[in-house]
Amino acid sequence: MKRLFVSAFAAAGLFTAPATAQVALKPDTPHLLFWSPEQQARWYPAMETIYESRPIASGGRVHALPLAARKIDPTFNHADRTWTVDQYMEAYRVSGLLVIQDGKVLLERYGLGRGPKDRWTSFSVAKSVTATLVGAAIQDGHIKSLQTPVTDILQELKGSAYEGVSLRQLLMMSSGVRWSEDYADPNSDVAKGPLEGLKLAEGKPGLNPVVAYMRTLPRAHAPGTVFNYNTGETDLVGILLARAVGKGLAEYASEKIWKPYGMEAEGLWVTDPGGLERGGCCMSMTLRDYGRIGQFVLDDGVIDGRPVLPPGWAREATSKQIENGQAGYGYFWWMQPNGAYQATGIFGQSITTFRQDRIIIVVNSAWPRSGGPDLRDGRTALINALRQAALASGP
Structure with a gap:
């Protein structure tokens, strides 16, 4: 049933999960x-080449990531066997693996035909970048504070369940608005929202399909009290951010x-049916630029002594x-249970940072499934081994 349902949406040219929607360039694109x-x-x-995207222009400057004097290449135990890094990369279909400590590269490897100049899609790692840009917008004065009511910026949401919801509560996935992110259920919000939003926005110039759908949802909990993973709202944050910064x-x-x-x-950023970059998904960048995202946040968003983010934002x-x-x-x-914080995307994308060790580990993959405990546990075993090898190799 799940495959039949997904195929119907694919025929319509829409990507429906794990986020709201994006328009395929070719109508016969598989889901x-x-x-x-x-x-x-x-x-x-x-x-x-598959979805409408917008470029993220780079400049003439390149933030150096020099090679460390030492290299790491650990073996580790997982699932009743011993693994090398290369064996893990082949078995888990890793296209890029990068380990940085103190701004220097300890390990950098590629697979699946990818090279250093090739980009790779982020899936939901983009959410963490969107949140970082919210911090920049606060620092720039485009957004007053995290306590700003969502309806102050997205006035189309006035009178909806988003009345009384703050930007901070959206960033915590705790708006209290009802949302179901069940990819196997054709009646879930993540599944039906794209087409419903397009219908609701039809004939209403300026109304984004994401906003059109989200404002129809009812309240389930008091704002700020319950965590509920909601990719629709991460796209909503992207729309709010674009509106605020102009x-x-x-x-x-x-x-x-x-x-x-x-x-x-x-870089590249995929757009939604309304033509706006999606706050919840699908940036593309090189492996080292993923590492630079991690380093930028680890360094509190400071560039040449100038804070791009509010003081304390990155750590907060x-x-x-929220639990x-x-x-x-x-x-x-x-x-993460190992003490790290992580930007995560399906099919094996992650930026994992151990703040106290100043270690950043980037993994780009093409897992055979979107996720699952076995896939996540394998990656965690690799990440823990890489961290221990970095620490054991000396400063």
């Missing part, structure tokens, strides 16, 4: 959740991070703000 391994390896580095997310990301911090290559965003039944959740960042 993203069910791309074959060959399609993953071919299209994850070239999402702009420009698209790709342009703002270029202005605040890509150019001044020194990303080495142009990457610390537990989520796991290790906690910040502002679109996940806390």
Whole structure:
């Protein structure tokens, strides 16, 4: 039933999960959740050929990531066997693996035909970048504070369940608005929202389909009290942010991070049916630029002594703000049992940072499924081994 349902949406040219929607350039594009391994390896580095995207311009400057004098190449135990890094990369279909400590590269490897200049899609790692740009907008004065009511900026939501919800509560996934993110249920919000939103926005110029759908949802909990993973609201934050700064997310990301911090290559950001970059999904960048995102946040968003983010923002965003039944959740960042904070995307995308060790580990993958405990546990075993190897190799 799940495959039949997904195929119907794919025929309509919409990507419906794990976020709201984006328009495929070709109507016969298969659904993203069910791309074959060959399609993953071919299209994850070239999402702009599949979906409408906007460039994130880089500048002439490149933030250096020099090679460390030492290298690491650990073996580790997992699932009743001993693994090398190369064996893990082959078994878990890793396209890129990067380990940085104190701003220097201890390990950098590629797979699935990818090279250093090739981009790779982020999936929900984009959420963490969106939250970082919210911090920049507060620092710039475009947004007054995290306590700003959502309806102050998205006035189309007045009179909806978003009345009384703050921006901070959206970033914590705790708006209290009812939302179901069940990809197998054709009646879930994440499944029906895209087409419903398009219908609701039809004939209403300026009304984004995401906003059109989200404002129909009822209240389930008091704002700020219950964590509920909601990719629709992360796209809503992206729309709110674009409205506040008066420009698209790709342009703002270029202005605040890509150019001044020194990303080495142009990035890409997939757009929704309303033509806005999606706050919840699908940026593309090189492996080292993923590492630079991690380093920028680890360094508190300071460039050449100039703060791009409000004082304390980066640490607050990457610390537990709400219980989520796991290790906690910040502002679109996940806390991990091993003490790290992590930007995470399906099919094996992650930026994992151990703040106290100043270690950043980037993994880009094409897992055979969107997720699952076995896949996540394997990655955690690798990450823990890489961290221990970095610590054991000396400062």
